[in-house]
Amino acid sequence: MKILLALIKKEIKQILRDPSSIIIAFVLPLISILIYMYGINLDSVRVTMGIKNDDPTPEVATLVKSFGHSKYVNSIYFDNVKDIETAIARSKIKGAVIIPNDFSTKLARGQNADLLVITDGSEVNTANYVQSYALAIANNWLATSKYANSAKQPAVNTEVRTWYNPDLNSHYFIVPGSIAITMTLIGILLTSLVVAREWERGTMEAMLSTSVKTIHIVLGKYIPYFILGMLSLTFNIFLCIVIFQIPFRGNYFVLLLVSSLFLFTSLGIGLNVSSVLKNQFLASMVAMSVGFMPALMLSGLMFPINSMPVFFQHLTRILPPRYYVSFIESEFMAGTVPEIVTANAIYLTILGLILFAAVYKNTSMRLEKYPSSALRTPSPAPGDGKTGDIKC
């Protein structure tokens, strides 16, 4: 017990004296939340469109005006098609609407009137916005114009209600989801360095020749970084809820509990990488690719898991971020849903325990790894000395 306390105390001092761990725990979350808050936007955006009207009637002039009034569109008026072409080519406008000269005549006759919408296919997302904005503005205009009655009514009228996030504000799920990414960084990146560092600096060799036991080394790494991670988590939640006013409908206790389970799995991944590789540079590279990238891409935060190829859908099941992201999104927006909490908590606990056992197994008390059978019979068969990385 005293040995464990000494190791924890030592680790905490090292954390406090190493500015990089403080930066990863507290500055990085701030930066990443700022980026997710202000930099990334999956919502509709304001686009600039060109308009050319060949039908100079007072009614159609109101349609042109309603393009100008829309809060989603900046409209620029053009007189000829050539100018529209150059403006799109130079990306001054993202698309254009051309009203043909028989537009009002056709509507007055009760025929289908045509409206040409040009979009810039090199930016597919924006092209979609241009198309749907133009259609929506035209339909709105039609409904209030004098042609409203002569136009055909659609057979089915859809009424859309968006639950949990009525404004469809993507920040409400991306910003909490970014907690998952920061927690992964703390759990995996920081810890991937710490065991490797002890090997590189030779402190591990000195420590192994004292009364230290495997469990001391393992817990001596888990506990301090768990504390650091929980502090960083609290800071993250504070930023989300108090500073950035993300609505939280769940339960704080449940949030902390499941987050701590997720942290436990992340620490497990980081410490495994570190104990196996024993080299800081390599460990941090591996940690980034097994920890950070899946948290970003395979967690369902950015890209829906359902739309992934089948292989990747299965792959997400063995990675902890999937469970945590699914939990944290529902906890923030829908409140505590017992089924979701229990299912994800159970998965995370199982993964965490498996990883803990692996760390324990990978933490060798010698400079090489030996199968336990070799230790009982002091003269193992030749040829099982697979490890050759220790220089004499």
Add this chain to the structure above:
Amino acid sequence: MNTIEIKNLTKTFGKITALDNLSLNIEKGKITGLMGADGAGKTTLLRTIIGLLVPDKGKILTLGFDPVTQKDELTQLIGYMPQKFGLYEDLTVNENLTLYADLKGISLSGIKGEGSILNKMLEFTKLAPFQDRLAGALSGGMKQKLGLACTLLGNPEFLLLDEPSVGVDPISRKDLMQMVREMINPETTVLWSTAYLDEAHSFDTAVVIDKGRVIYEGKPHDLGATAQEFEDKVIDLMGGYKQEESLIAKNYEYTDILPSPRAGEGGTKCRVRGQSEFYTVEADNLEKKYGNFYAVKNNSFCIQKGEIFGLLGPNGAGKSTSFKMMCGLAKPTNGTARIMGIDITKDPEKARSNLGYMAQKFSLYGSLTVRENLEFFASAYGIKFKNRASKVQEIIEVFGLKGYADQKSEELPLGLKQRLSMACALIHNPPVLFLDEPTSGVDVLTRRDFWNHITSLAKKGVTILVTTHFMDEAEYCDRISLFYHGETIALGTPEELKRKALELNPSPHPPSRGEEALPTMEETFITLIKESEKE
């Protein structure tokens, strides 16, 4: 009773056999020196004895325990200091000591306060004034003392030290030795691996291993009465050193470069004396200041063509800083240096083209092969492409690297790495060679071979500036500048310095065999430094 009993111990790493059917007994209560060339298996043996490595075959009993199955019981009784000391650089001196006390399960009561173990250790290591300094900010010698103090905590019955004095100046080495002798009780067994044979000569028992086998086990004095004789005998045991004509020197073509005109420069330090000789290397009042601290102060010397000039001094005396300024790697705050008459501050590139530099640490590309490293340095030094391949091939043959040409340089044994570093420094036939601690951590055989090349090159006219920690190596130098706290405290031939020390500290040895007994270089060094401290 024996502390260690080893029978038919074999340990392999892949294809390499580190320990080969080795049997050895080590007596309780004795200090045993473990010697051997690099890669002889010293570290592997120490690690196996305490169970950090598991042998392939054979039996070990350490303090009556089997290190393979009873490692936990064993670790309570031993103190092991690995080569890298095992200090936490981001913890203070005090925190390191407290941590290791806790890890060794030493009761905390009585750890702090007057007369406690902790205070005793601090007092003893003279680290008390630095107890709140981070271990990473200590000098090399202090780190070693702290490492030893951590190892000595809990009065281990058996102390294992893996090359504790590598890269440490003679004064620190002496302190270290004294520490061990004073702190242990008569029952304690010490196994001390070392590359310094003078150190090993003073131990109770000497064990020499080579290629994983014991080739000598006995009293050091049985091998040689003096440290020098002992060294010669150990070298004989290790296969003997045959001094051959240095192919490196033979192959070297000295291109006589005429001194560049120094119109208007008139009185440099070296020229004032009115001598007509041309000085190939000149340091003219070199000075480096960091804030208020002088790392180097008023450093001047003039080296002639073909001279071996040694810079000696304790750790942190400013040797490396002087070196960096002389190569144009650091800008002097004041003063300048000239290489072949070219001012290093005015035209560093031209001055450097006359210079071959071998850095203290292995600074070649580890993942490149021997040939690739040579090719790179050949191009970096501006050897034309059409001549490059033949030049590289020639160097490979001359330096005896033929069998290793396509091996990665990080995989080479230390001695060959050293030779490759020298090959890279010499590839452009420079008239001046700078060597920064070229033999640190290198075994005695490799060192002799190395110095054979150096002295032969000097005879061909190469000017050599060298720093070293090995006092016996200082004897190879034509002149020595003794450096302390950033200043030159003595300059002259080895004999001049010895005479000076003799005047200050008359006759440590009674004259014998009719000749005047001069102090050894090491004694000279210590006397002169103590003298400068008085002032």
